[in-house]
Amino acid sequence: MRVNFTVNGRPQEADDVWEGESLLYVLRERLGLPGSKNACEQGECGSCTVRLDGVPVCSCLVAAGQAEGREVVTVEGLADYAKHRSCGSSRGTSLQEAQDWAAKGHDSQTGEGSELAPIQQAFIDAGAVQCGFCTPGLLVAADEMLERNPNPSDADIREALSGNLCRCTGYEKIMDAVRLAAARQGEAV
Amino acid sequence: MSTPNGTPTKITQGSQTKGGIGESTLRPDGTLKVTGEFAYSSDMWHEDMLWGQILRSTVAHAEIVSIDTSEALALPGVYAVMTYDDLPTEVKHYGLEIQDTPVLAHGKVRHHGEPVAIVAADHPETARRAAAKIKVEYRELPVITDEASATAPDAVLVHENRDDHHIGHVPHPNIVHRQPIVRGDARQAAGRADFVVKGEYTFGMQDQAFLGPESGLAVPDEDGGVHLYIATQWLHSDLRQIAPVLGLPERKVRMTLSGVGGAFGGREDLSMQIHACLLALRTGQPVKIVYNRFESFFGHVHRHPAKLYYEHGATREGKLTHVKCRIVLDGGAYASASPAVVGNASSLSIGPYVVDDVDIEAIALYTNNPPCGAMRGFGAVQACFAYEAQMDKLADALGMDRVEFRQLNAMEQGTIMPTGQPVDSPAPVAELLRRVKAMPLPPEQQWLAAGEEADVRQLPGGLSNTTHGEGVVRGIGYAVGIKNVGFSEGFDDYSTARVRMEVVGGEPVATVHTAMAEVGQGGVTVHAQIARTELGVTQVTIHPADTQVGSAGSTSASRQTYVTGGAVKNSCELVREKVLELGRRKFGSYHPAWATAELLLEGGKIVTDGGEVLADLADVLEGESVEVEAEWRHRPTEAFDLRTGQGFGHVQYSFAAHRAVVEVDTELGLVKVIELACAQDVGKALNPLSVIGQIQGGTVQGLGVAVMEEIIVDPVTAKVRNPSFTDYLIPTILDTPTIPVDVLELADDHAPYGLRGIGEAPTLSSTPAVLAAIRNATGLELNRTPVRPEHLTGT
Known part of the structure; x- marks a missing residue:
């Protein structure tokens, strides 16, 4: 089909x-x-x-x-999605914008030059990425939670992310990353 | 901006080189990993790619009467079906130490889920359906499931005609390896004991549960060879096992490390590597194999379940007199790493304590249970669970404080191990206990912190809303452990690093090329830091890991920062000498300091130890590149004597202590771990952020096996009953407490930068600390792990 x-x-x-x-x-x-x-x-x-x-x-x-x-x-579209949200535009991207996004150049070896969503940057900065296999799912879930609840308590974060398993980090750095993204988001407003 | 509340950590910072060792530099692969662009082994794709599928045995122990593949071959979209009879050479077995594992079952299967046949098809579902159409007729054999059935007089042999090097010293062919350790006279010393405690302990089968499933892509090469893109812990070990089965020289099996989604020991053994290569060579097309989670539970070895029998004695004053112990590890159907696990379990069996008179025995069994091998902590985990329970029991018998009793008997630098090996670097066992005990306790009844309504998320049972605090009792427990670092018992545990310096775009750049498997631990981060520190450059490129460079050894045994880090440091030092030589040749005549002063590489320049700049590295290296590939070894070890267990067997020891605070709903038997504080000596924290990440991650794996994680094997059929994340539970973020970490940095003078391997030690003491806390809350004896609700409620 x-x-x-x-x-x-x-x-x-x-x-x-x-x-x-x-x-x-x-x-x-x-x-x-x-x-x-x-x-x-x-x-x-x-x-x-x-x-x-x-x-x-x-x-x-x-x-x-x-x-x-x-x-x-x-996760591939998360940065763009977050950007549009912060610009206050409606969800989704026009075809033209999407093509611009896809054509943007960056270093495929290191990802340098990539535009990141705040939650993506926070995961890197807080050391929340080890093997990284859980990371894409956690980023999408955490970004959605911060959209709903910009000022979450620790218990809120744990509840929202309880469907995402991570085997490397013991979750502490993931908590740090979400707290950091929330704090930066609060700072930006 | 406001600083978010993190978990408190104490760590010393400081490095002279920007981005060098000691700094929490960020992962070079971080951006790729958060954008979804990092290529894991299951993400590989190739034009005309086929999908491989493995058919696995549905029974644990049986003769194969017949295999009929005709229906599978007839299915449209199927390109190949292979069984044992289709293997191309005389080499049809592989194994880490003992080559006892059939590539595909031959006449017999020895455990549930053993590979019997492989299929390649143009769609993964077609491959699965084809595998299901293969008809295998089994004649079931009696199953060996424990020590009693393994060593019974009429026991069926799991492996007939063993010819490995352990068969000569084991008491029964269903025992893989036995290691006794005898030092002093435990029987006589027992006579001095005022108090003696005995215990029998059971440790359940734990799964590594790395999230990235076993997977890879094999691409046939034009020269008749194959290129394998794979997630593994040790490329060269895989290569050594793969090439003979394919009938190819090693140079025709090219291996490139793909993104690895965690490992924890579960990728030390081969899984789908040979199967993918066989199908690719048979069909002439690229073949990708990706296990799903169900298959992953069958596709790798697990942590050895164990029975442990201990006797400890102490004088009235609280000094340990003797320890007798017997550790029985279930190795399952194939040897994997069992012999080395036995060596660890026996040599580390009494923990970080001073005991002169010991009588120790550890064995690993061959059974028809799932094969067991490496997992983080490697034999030391099971022992720590038992000896720490014993230490609490003995402290209670003496009427002493449990921490003070441990401190009174704690080993220190200079202590002699049961193997006769002196501990010749810092062993701050008493200090780690002091630190972990000194941390502030979490407040009581945190579930009421937000107001009058109980926040059930803070309570045992969580969102199931099973209690608002009724029947909830708090408990506190302590534990400390000792782990060896690196491969032991005389193994030639070397690593190789190729380092190049050149000018790119007018800037000096260092490239580090090793075969080290980055499995998430952050080795790539640390290698770049070492190169910056040693070569005084800011730009470092980490070359992808492959077999075009010499072996790095395994990413296991807490060894990579020590050994491959050591190799990178060593190669950088050799490169530095060559660069200085080049500088002297080019510019030596311009300044007398070139000949007389101590020269350093700093900030992209060659400087004297007085700080005078002699040349830019860019000028020295213009038109030239300097490259060195060199092997590096830590100090040698020796095998343990087969009768007495004596020998300088270990490279280095690593110590961590935990304090667990739990709250138990005593009516329902539900446990909530409130806090798991850890203190660990790391020698030198090359990357403090990564160090803490390792400690917290290891701690939570220990928590998992304390309260939830266990592969359940049916004792009658030896079949695995819970191969899924629905039934095999690993801790979620809701199950996980805060983990404050106190890091101590006492240099080990034998190791590069004084560092200590850190990855495993926190996995040891976490489990017994949680168990001790649950015992403290409930007053129950609890001699098995994991603890399930029925163990607490007696139902």
């Missing part, structure tokens, strides 16, 4: 999709967006978290067909 949906503001068309394929599989293997991760493929770890019409979901549990006509934001 063919699935048409919007990914990071850009209309996408996936062909020859088998009915059993997940949104995660289509993103990773058909659209060249492997940022969403495949740690469990059973909805337990949160590493594949994306936003589907704004709602954080485990993309491994969403059949690709269910995304038909809908808007998906993945």
